[in-house]
Amino acid sequence: MLTLTRRERFCAAHKLANPNWSDEKNEEIFGRCSNKNWHGHNYELFVTVKGEINPDTGFIIDLKWLGDLLKEKVVDPFDHRNLNLDVPNFEGKMVSTEIVAIEIWNIIEADIKAKGAELFCVKLNETENNSIEYWGPNR
Amino acid sequence: MLTLTRRERFCAAHKLANPNWSDEKNEEIFGRCSNKNWHGHNYELFVTVKGEINPDTGFIIDLKWLGDLLKEKVVDPFDHRNLNLDVPNFEGKMVSTEIVAIEIWNIIEADIKAKGAELFCVKLNETENNSIEYWGPNR
Amino acid sequence: MLTLTRRERFCAAHKLANPNWSDEKNEEIFGRCSNKNWHGHNYELFVTVKGEINPDTGFIIDLKWLGDLLKEKVVDPFDHRNLNLDVPNFEGKMVSTEIVAIEIWNIIEADIKAKGAELFCVKLNETENNSIEYWGPNR
Amino acid sequence: MLTLTRRERFCAAHKLANPNWSDEKNEEIFGRCSNKNWHGHNYELFVTVKGEINPDTGFIIDLKWLGDLLKEKVVDPFDHRNLNLDVPNFEGKMVSTEIVAIEIWNIIEADIKAKGAELFCVKLNETENNSIEYWGPNR
Amino acid sequence: MLTLTRRERFCAAHKLANPNWSDEKNEEIFGRCSNKNWHGHNYELFVTVKGEINPDTGFIIDLKWLGDLLKEKVVDPFDHRNLNLDVPNFEGKMVSTEIVAIEIWNIIEADIKAKGAELFCVKLNETENNSIEYWGPNR
Amino acid sequence: MLTLTRRERFCAAHKLANPNWSDEKNEEIFGRCSNKNWHGHNYELFVTVKGEINPDTGFIIDLKWLGDLLKEKVVDPFDHRNLNLDVPNFEGKMVSTEIVAIEIWNIIEADIKAKGAELFCVKLNETENNSIEYWGPNR
Numbered sequence: 001m002l003t004l005t006r007r008e009r010f011c012a013a014h015k016l017a018n019p020n021w022s023d024e025k026n027e028e029i030f031g032r033c034s035n036k037n038w039h040g041h042n043y044e045l046f047v048t049v050k051g052e053i054n055p056d057t058g059f060i061i062d063l064k065w066l067g068d069l070l071k072e073k074v075v076d077p078f079d080h081r082n083l084n085l086d087v088p089n090f091e092g093k094m095v096s097t098e099i100v101a102i103e104i105w106n107i108i109e110a111d112i113k114a115k116g117a118e119l120f121c122v123k124l125n126e127t128e129n130n131s132i133e134y135w136g137p138n139r
Numbered sequence: 140m141l142t143l144t145r146r147e148r149f150c151a152a153h154k155l156a157n158p159n160w161s162d163e164k165n166e167e168i169f170g171r172c173s174n175k176n177w178h179g180h181n182y183e184l185f186v187t188v189k190g191e192i193n194p195d196t197g198f199i200i201d202l203k204w205l206g207d208l209l210k211e212k213v214v215d216p217f218d219h220r221n222l223n224l225d226v227p228n229f230e231g232k233m234v235s236t237e238i239v240a241i242e243i244w245n246i247i248e249a250d251i252k253a254k255g256a257e258l259f260c261v262k263l264n265e266t267e268n269n270s271i272e273y274w275g276p277n278r
Numbered sequence: 279m280l281t282l283t284r285r286e287r288f289c290a291a292h293k294l295a296n297p298n299w300s301d302e303k304n305e306e307i308f309g310r311c312s313n314k315n316w317h318g319h320n321y322e323l324f325v326t327v328k329g330e331i332n333p334d335t336g337f338i339i340d341l342k343w344l345g346d347l348l349k350e351k352v353v354d355p356f357d358h359r360n361l362n363l364d365v366p367n368f369e370g371k372m373v374s375t376e377i378v379a380i381e382i383w384n385i386i387e388a389d390i391k392a393k394g395a396e397l398f399c400v401k402l403n404e405t406e407n408n409s410i411e412y413w414g415p416n417r
Numbered sequence: 418m419l420t421l422t423r424r425e426r427f428c429a430a431h432k433l434a435n436p437n438w439s440d441e442k443n444e445e446i447f448g449r450c451s452n453k454n455w456h457g458h459n460y461e462l463f464v465t466v467k468g469e470i471n472p473d474t475g476f477i478i479d480l481k482w483l484g485d486l487l488k489e490k491v492v493d494p495f496d497h498r499n500l501n502l503d504v505p506n507f508e509g510k511m512v513s514t515e516i517v518a519i520e521i522w523n524i525i526e527a528d529i530k531a532k533g534a535e536l537f538c539v540k541l542n543e544t545e546n547n548s549i550e551y552w553g554p555n556r
Numbered sequence: 557m558l559t560l561t562r563r564e565r566f567c568a569a570h571k572l573a574n575p576n577w578s579d580e581k582n583e584e585i586f587g588r589c590s591n592k593n594w595h596g597h598n599y600e601l602f603v604t605v606k607g608e609i610n611p612d613t614g615f616i617i618d619l620k621w622l623g624d625l626l627k628e629k630v631v632d633p634f635d636h637r638n639l640n641l642d643v644p645n646f647e648g649k650m651v652s653t654e655i656v657a658i659e660i661w662n663i664i665e666a667d668i669k670a671k672g673a674e675l676f677c678v679k680l681n682e683t684e685n686n687s688i689e690y691w692g693p694n695r
Numbered sequence: 696m697l698t699l700t701r702r703e704r705f706c707a708a709h710k711l712a713n714p715n716w717s718d719e720k721n722e723e724i725f726g727r728c729s730n731k732n733w734h735g736h737n738y739e740l741f742v743t744v745k746g747e748i749n750p751d752t753g754f755i756i757d758l759k760w761l762g763d764l765l766k767e768k769v770v771d772p773f774d775h776r777n778l779n780l781d782v783p784n785f786e787g788k789m790v791s792t793e794i795v796a797i798e799i800w801n802i803i804e805a806d807i808k809a810k811g812a813e814l815f816c817v818k819l820n821e822t823e824n825n826s827i828e829y830w831g832p833n834r
Contacts, residue, residue: 001552002515007545011266013152013177018334029335031342032219038152039219040179042266048550053519056435057446058511063547064448080171080178082152094336098280102331127150127181128285130341133326135279140830141793146823157612168613170620187828195713196724197789202825203726233614237558241609267563269619272604274557289822291708291733296473307474309481310775316708317775318735320822358727358734372475376419380470405706405737406424408480411465413418428683430569430594430638449636455569456636457596459683497588497595499569544567544598574751585752587759650753654697658748684702686758689743691696 003120004060005048008070010079013040014095038082044125045074045104051117061117073107097126101134109136142259143199144187147209149218152179153234177221183264184213184243190256200256212246236265240273248275281398282338283326286348288357291318292373316360322403323352323382329395339395351385375404379412387414420537421477422465425487427496430457431512455499461542462491462521468534478534490524514543518551526553559676560616561604564626566635569596570651594638600681601630601660607673617673629663653682657690665692698815699755700743703765705774708735709790733777739820740769740799746812756812768802792821796829804831 016033017026026034033039047070051060081087083095089103101124109119125131155172156165165173172178186209190199220226222234228242240263248258264270294311295304304312311317325348329338359365361373367381379402390397403409433450434443443451450456464487468477498504500512506520518541529536542548572589573582582590589595603626607616637643639651645659657680668675681687711728712721721729728734742765746755776782778790784798796819807814820826 001556002519003550003552004515005548005550007547009266011178011180013179016336035219035221035225037221037224038177038179039150039221040152040177041150042181053513053515056437058433058513058516060515060549067546080174082174082176082178085176086174096331096336098282098331098338099336102280127148129345130285131283132338133281133283135281139279140834141797142828142830143793144826144828146825155614159612192791192793195716197711197791197794199793199827201724206824235609235614237560237609237616238614241558268623269563270561271616272559272561274559278557287822289734289736291735294475307479313775313777313781315777315780316733316735317706317777318708318733319706320737358730360730360732360734363732364730374470374475376421376470376477377475380419405704407484408424409422410477411420411422413420417418426683428595428597430596452636452638452642454638454641455594455596456567456638457569457594458567459598497591499591499593499595502593503591544565572753576751585757652748652753654699654748654755655753658697685762686702687700688755689698689700691698695696 001050002053002060003048003050004063004066005046006063006066006070008045008047008067008075009042010045010075011040011042012078012081012083013038014083015039016094016096018094038084041126043078043100045070046121046123046125047104047108047119048121048123049112049117050120061112061115065115066112069108069111073111074104097124097130097132098134100124101132105134105136140189141192141199142187142189143202143205144185145202145205145209147184147186147206147214148181149184149214150179150181151217151220151222152177153222154178155233155235157233177223180265182217182239184209185260185262185264186243186247186258187260187262188251188256189259200251200254204254205251208247208250212250213243236263236269236271237273239263240271244273244275279328280331280338281326281328282341282344283324284341284344284348286323286325286345286353287320288323288353289318289320290356290359290361291316292361293317294372294374296372316362319404321356321378323348324399324401324403325382325386325397326399326401327390327395328398339390339393343393344390347386347389351389352382375402375408375410376412378402379410383412383414418467419470419477420465420467421480421483422463423480423483423487425462425464425484425492426459427462427492428457428459429495429498429500430455431500432456433511433513435511455501458543460495460517462487463538463540463542464521464525464536465538465540466529466534467537478529478532482532483529486525486528490528491521514541514547514549515551517541518549522551522553557606558609558616559604559606560619560622561602562619562622562626564601564603564623564631565598566601566631567596567598568634568637568639569594570639571595572650572652574650594640597682599634599656601626602677602679602681603660603664603675604677604679605668605673606676617668617671621671622668625664625667629667630660653680653686653688654690656680657688661690661692696745697748697755698743698745699758699761700741701758701761701765703740703742703762703770704737705740705770706735706737707773707776707778708733709778710734711789711791713789733779736821738773738795740765741816741818741820742799742803742814743816743818744807744812745815756807756810760810761807764803764806768806769799792819792825792827793829795819796827800829800831 016030105122112119123133155169244261262272294308383400401411433447522539526536540550572586661678665675679689711725800817818828
C-alpha cells in the first residue's frame with residue numbers, strides 16, 4: 001500500500017453554536033467557542049490519497065494537481081472567510097472541526113477517484129493541540 | 140546582555156478595514172483580509188524581556204510569572220474573541236498585526252518594569268509566513 | 279471512521295536500567311540512557327480517540343474534556359517528576375518510552391470508554407527523532 | 418499493537434524525467450521538477466517498525482540500533498548525493514518520492530526482520546507540503 | 557522600532573567548490589558539499605523589513621506585496637534550479653549560504669526602499685540546523 | 696554584518712534549588728522545578744557567530760567545524776547527564792536556563808575567537824515556550 005499526503009492551509013472565522021439551544025446552553029456546552037462575535041483559526045489540512053504507481057511518471061497522482069485541486073475546491077472558498085456565514089457547505093450545520101473535515105472529504109472525493117486514486121484520510125488541525133482525522137464512510 | 144522569551148498563543152477573529160474608506164477601496168487595498176464577515180488566526184506570541192540575573196534564583200524573572208501575566212492580560216481577553224468587536228483596546232483602531240503587537244507591548248510593559256526587568260521585544264506571528272516584531276518606542 | 283487527536287506535553291527525568299543486570303551490563307545495553315544520575319526529556323503526547331459524531335455538538339468528544347482528563351491523569355502526575363522514582367505506575371518497571379505509552383493507555387482507556395468513545399492510539403515522542411505509538415492490546 | 422518511529426534526514430539533488438520521453442514532454446508533465454540541471458531537497462525520513470516488547474529492555478528494538486542502520490544504509494549513501502547519478506539503487510528508475518520511499522523499504526526490511534521486528538511504514542517528506550508513505554507490498 | 561518578517565521557501569541544487577582549487581583540495585575543505593554531481597536543499601527564507609506604520613492601513617508595508625516581490629525576484633528564479641548553473645547572480649561565485657543570503661539582500665533592497673521601508677535582515681536556513689543572517693553592509 | 700547560526704540538542708536532568716534555602720522556600724519559589732528527584736528537558740541550543748566571509752570558502756566559519764565544536768564541548772558532556780550532579784561547570788551554581796546559557800558561552804567563546812570570528816548569541820530553549828538568549832558580557 002502506498003499513500004501520498006499534501007498539506008494546505010487556510011485562515012477562517014467560525015463559532016460553535018447549536019441553533020436549537022439557548023445562548024446560555026451554548027455557552028455552557030461550547031464555552032468560548034460559542035462567542036457570538038466569532039473567533040478564528042489557521043487551519044492546517046493534510047489530504048492523504050492511496051493508489052498505485054503510474055510507471056510513466058513514478059507518481060501515485062501528481063502532487064501539483066492535488067495541490068491545485070485543494071486550492072480551487074477548499075482553500076479558495078474557505079480561506080479568509082467565515083465558515084458559518086460565507087461557505088454554503090456549512091449552511092444549517094454545526095461548524096466543528098469534525099464536520100469541516102467530513103465536508104472536505106465530500107468536496108474532493110470524486111475528483112480523486114476520477115484520477116484513478118482513492119481518498120484515504122483528511123486530517124484537519126484546528127490548533128497545534130487539536131486535530132481531526134476523517135477516514136471516510138466505509139472504514 | 141541577557142534576554143528571556145516566553146511563547147503564548149491565542150485564537151481570534153478580525154478583519155482589516157479603514158472606516159474612512161468605501162467597501163470597494165477596502166477590498167482593493169486589503170483584499171480578502173477585509174471580508175465583512177471576518178476571518179481569523181491562531182496568533183503565536185513571543186515576549187522577550189531583558190534583565191540581570193537574580194543571584195538567589197538564577198532567573199532574570201520567573202517565567203511562570205511572565206506566563207501568568209500574559210495569560211491574564213493578553214491571552215484571556217484576546218483568545219476566542221473578535222479583536223475588532225470584543226477587545227476594547229482596538230476600539231477605533233485598525234486591527235493589523237502591527238497594531239496588535241504594539242498594543243500588547245503597551246498592556247504589559249509597566250508590569251515587567253515593576254518586576255525590575257525591561258520589555259525588549261514583542262513578536263506576533265499571524266501565520267507561519269507573516270510576523271511582526273515591535274521593539275518599543277525608544278529603539 | 280472518524281478520529282480526534284489531542285496533544286499534551288510533560289517534562290520528566292528517567293533512566294533505563296534493568297535491576298537484574300550489573301551496572302556494566304546496563305551501560306553496555308542502554309549506554310548513556312542508563313546514567314545513574316538520570317537524564318530527562320520534554321515528552322510530547324498525542325492521544326487519538328475514535329467515535330461517532332454527536333449531532334447536538336458536532337463533536338466526537340469534547341476536546342476540552344479530553345485535555346482536562348489528560349492534564350489530571352497524566353500531565354499533572356508525570357510533569358516535573360522522576361518517572362522511575364516519583365510515579366507509582368512505574369514501580370518495578372522499565373521506564374522505556376514503550377512502557378510509558380502503554381501505561382498512559384491503561385490510565386485513560388476506561389474514562390474515554392465511559393464517554394462513549396474508543397481509545398485508538400497513544401503516541402509518545404521522546405525526542406524529535408524518537409517516537410512510540412501504542413494501538414492497544416486488541417490490534 | 419506497538420510501533421516505533423525513527424526520524425532521519427538527508428539532503429540530495431534529483432530530477433524527474435522519463436527517459437522515453439522528449440524534453441518537451443518531460444517539461445509538460447513534470448514542469449520544473451524536470452530541470453536538466455537538477456534541483457534538490459532536505460528529505461525527512463520516518464521509519465516505523467512494529468514488534469513486541471523485549472521484557473529485558475522494555476524496547477521493541479533499540480532505537481539507537483535503528484538510527485545507526487538508517488545512517489549506514491540510507492543516510493550515508495544518499496546524503497549530499499545526486500539520487501539519479503550517484504546512488505546505484507536508482508539506476509534506470511524514475512526518482513520520484515514514491516520510488517525513493519519504496520527503495521528505502523527494500524534496503525532496510527531484511528535487517529529489521531533479522532532483529533525480530535517488522536517494518537511497518539516508510540514515510541518520506543520531500544517538502545513540508547509533500548509526503549509519501551509506503552506500507553509495504555502486503556497491505 | 558517596528559519590523560515585519562515574511563517567510564518564503566525554494567528548493568534548489570548547488571555545490572561548494574572553489575574553481576582555483578584541485579578536486580582533492582575542494583573535497584578536503586568542503587567534504588560532501590563539493591560532490592561534483594550536486595546535492596540540494598529546501599531553503600527557508602525570512603526577510604525582515606523595518607518601517608513606520610502607515611496610518612491608513614495599519615501596515616509597515618503590505619505583506620502580500622512583499623510576498624509577491626519575493627516570489628517574483630527570488631523564489632521564481634531560484635526554485636527548482638541549480639543555483640550554480642541556472643542562476644546568473646551566482647556566475648563566478650561560491651554558492652555558500654552566506655553568499656546566497658547577501659545576493660538576496662542585493663536583489664530586493666531597492667524595491668523595499670522604494671516602498672518607503674528599510675531592509676533589515678535576510679535570514680536563510682539551509683537545513684533545520686544551519687542558518688545565515690545578513691544584516692546589510694552598514695551594520 | 697553577517698551572522699551564522701548552528702542548532703544542536705541535548706537531553707538532560709536538572710532541578711532548581713537554592714542551597715541556602717529550606718525545602719519549603721525552594722518549593723515556594725521554584726514550585727515543581729525544585730522536585731528533589733529531578734526532572735528533565737530536551738534542550739535546544741542555537742549558537743550565533745558573527746564574522747566576515749572568507750573569500751576562498753564563501754564561509755564565515757565552517758558550520759561543520761562549529762557543529763563538531765559544540766558536540767565535543769557541550770553536547771557530549773551535557774547530553775544524558777544530570778546537569779547539577781554530573782557536569783563540573785555547574786558545581787555550586789543554580790542550574791537555571793539563564794546560567795546554562797551563560798556557561799555555554801564561556802565554554803565556546805575562546806575557540807570561536809581563535810577561528811577569527813566572534814560569538815554573538817547563545818539561545819537555549821528549555822521547552823517550546825521558554826527560551827533564554829545570552830548576548831555576552833559586553834552588550
